[in-house]
Amino acid sequence: xxxxxxxxxxxxxxxxxxxxxxxxxxxxxxxxxxxxxxxxxxxxxxxxxxxxxxxxxxxxxxxxxxxxxxxxxxxxxxxxxxxxxxxxxxxxxxxxxxxxxxxxxxxxxxxxxxxxxxxxxxxxxxxxxxxxxxxxxxxxxxxxxxxxxxxxxxxxxxxxxxxxxxxxxxxxxxxxxxxxxxxxxxxxxxxxxxxxxxxxxxxxxxxxxxxxxxxxxxxxxxxxxxxxxxxxxxxxxxxxxxxxxxxxxxxxxxxxxxxxxxxxxxxxxxxxxxxxxxxxxxxxxxxxxxxxxxxxxxxxxxxxxxxxxxxxxxxxxxxxxxxxxxxxxxxxxxxxxxxxxxxxxxxxxxxxxxxxxxxxxxxxxxxxxxxxxxxxxxxxxxxxxxxxxxxxxxxxxxxxxxxxxxxxxxxxxxxxxxxxxxxxxxxxxxxxxxxxxxxxxxxxxxxxxxxxxxxxxxxxxxxxxxxxxxxxxxxxxxxxxxxxxxxx
Numbered sequence: 001x002x003x004x005x006x007x008x009x010x011x012x013x014x015x016x017x018x019x020x021x022x023x024x025x026x027x028x029x030x031x032x033x034x035x036x037x038x039x040x041x042x043x044x045x046x047x048x049x050x051x052x053x054x055x056x057x058x059x060x061x062x063x064x065x066x067x068x069x070x071x072x073x074x075x076x077x078x079x080x081x082x083x084x085x086x087x088x089x090x091x092x093x094x095x096x097x098x099x100x101x102x103x104x105x106x107x108x109x110x111x112x113x114x115x116x117x118x119x120x121x122x123x124x125x126x127x128x129x130x131x132x133x134x135x136x137x138x139x140x141x142x143x144x145x146x147x148x149x150x151x152x153x154x155x156x157x158x159x160x161x162x163x164x165x166x167x168x169x170x171x172x173x174x175x176x177x178x179x180x181x182x183x184x185x186x187x188x189x190x191x192x193x194x195x196x197x198x199x200x201x202x203x204x205x206x207x208x209x210x211x212x213x214x215x216x217x218x219x220x221x222x223x224x225x226x227x228x229x230x231x232x233x234x235x236x237x238x239x240x241x242x243x244x245x246x247x248x249x250x251x252x253x254x255x256x257x258x259x260x261x262x263x264x265x266x267x268x269x270x271x272x273x274x275x276x277x278x279x280x281x282x283x284x285x286x287x288x289x290x291x292x293x294x295x296x297x298x299x300x301x302x303x304x305x306x307x308x309x310x311x312x313x314x315x316x317x318x319x320x321x322x323x324x325x326x327x328x329x330x331x332x333x334x335x336x337x338x339x340x341x342x343x344x345x346x347x348x349x350x351x352x353x354x355x356x357x358x359x360x361x362x363x364x365x366x367x368x369x370x371x372x373x374x375x376x377x378x379x380x381x382x383x384x385x386x387x388x389x390x391x392x393x394x395x396x397x398x399x400x401x402x403x404x405x406x407x408x409x410x411x412x413x414x415x416x417x418x419x420x421x422x423x424x425x426x427x428x429x430x431x432x433x434x435x436x437x438x439x440x441x442x443x444x445x446x447x448x449x450x451x452x453x454x455x456x457x458x459x460x461x462x463x464x465x466x467x468x469x470x471x472x473x474x475x476x477x478x479x480x481x482x483x484x485x486x487x488x
Contacts, residue, residue, distance in 0.1 A: 021087035022106030033070060035114045037061050038088070042103045043111050047200075047297065050098045051091070055080060090200070105201035181275040189283060192290050199297040203304050205243050210308040213237055217321045218328055238309045247301060248456075254291075254298050255455050255479065260421045263291050292482045299453040306454075404443040405436060410487045413447065413480050422481045426459050434463035438471070448478035455479060 017023050041057050058076035083089040088107045092100050144150045238244050267287050412432035416423045425444045434440030441463050457477040
């Protein structure tokens with residue numbers, strides 16, 4: 001039996017080796033280059049970049065690597081295309097015109113493994129043992145159905161806390177040693193570095209769920225089905241799935257202002273200790289930005305969920321699924337017919353029918369109509385107007401009538417965030433009223449959609465029109481949590 005298990009597992013691992021992009025990365029001759037480039041530009045604090053930005057960075061990297069003796073004959077575009085096709089990098093459309101790239105879950109796992117080999121750290125630490133012990137004790141207590149034993153455990157915990165309070169009051173308390181503190185911060189950094197990388201896998205799971213739901217809708221017999229009934233009833237199938245509910249619970253915790261403030265205070269307190277002087281600049285920056293990265297990554301996953309949910313609803317409400325279902329049935333029917341015909345005819349047999357395939361029409365250059373530039377020339381004479389003195393205040397007033405003053409709005413956001421960790425659009429409007437009326441409100445929404453985070457809660461926005469009338473509107477809550485470097 002053991003030999004059969006060995007053989008079965010070997011077959012499974014061979015299949016994973018052929019399909020997993022992370023394992024394939026380990027076998028490449030250019031693995032050091034790929035790991036260094038992707039780890040530097042997509043594996044750190046910034047995990048999503050535009051294609052143009054990454055290509056520019058890669059061009060500089062390739063120039064430096066070739067100077068160090070690496071044989072890299074291809075261009076940055078060719079290398080990136082190869083990494084996308086081999087599923088090391090995921091290329092996604094963005095809300096703007098440019099596409100973005102990020103590491104695939106398998107590539108992130110491979111880079112973490114490479115980093116552990118490059119900088120090995122002992123996993124046998126008292127901090128890890130304390131973490132496991134604390135989690136086990138908490139799990140045992142919170143899953144105990146017996147109120148008596150659970151009460152006894154809570155009383156023991158209270159007595160332990162009271163003893164600690166008495167020791168502190170008596171002056172017998174000693175802070176943690178530097179060695180223990182460094183060990184604990186290393187354990188925290190290890191756990192913190194693993195969390196953001198899991199978001200790519202969450203996005204992939206949600207996209208697979210979306211494909212599965214669409215497949216169920218297309219393949220369900222009859223006019224109705226479980227998924228169809230849910231969508232027609234207004235139920236968000238993705239949001240209400242196990243993966244969706246689990247992520248939404250995490251997303252609510254990340255956006256909790258109280259938790260954000262507590263985290264910032266804890267980080268500042270830790271960095272003020274003496275042992276923090278031994279931390280590198282990279283580790284300090286990672287600690288300060290970890291919550292912001294977590295909020296940004298979770299917001300991106302939330303946007304993916306929202307986009308897929310809307311797409312699924314449009315797919316059903318527009319009855320596009322009926323066309324897909326008919327197409328699937330026609331393809332399956334054609335496959336069955338071909339299977340029956342293949343038993344009687346050879347593939348080389350002439351069918352006597354020509355199928356016109358769609359293609360770009362090809363014609364001779366001589367048949368093209370040339371553009372005559374004279375057709376676009378203006379026949380009337382251009383009237384020349386004398387120059388007038390430039391009035392900067394009048395120019396600024398006219399610009400504000402036609403354009404949103406984003407500079408003013410950014411300064412308003414900066415002034416509010418200098419006083420508090422996070423701020424909603426309504427809180428910013430309370431401190432800095434909308435000087436351009438509705439245009440200022442729309443400008444804050446645009447900025448929040450660009451650099452802020454979305455929340456399922458409702459926010460009430462208020463502004464005054466040019467006639468002095470007060471208007472209010474309800475919209476989804478958006479919060480600012482960080483100030484981009486280019487705003488200051």
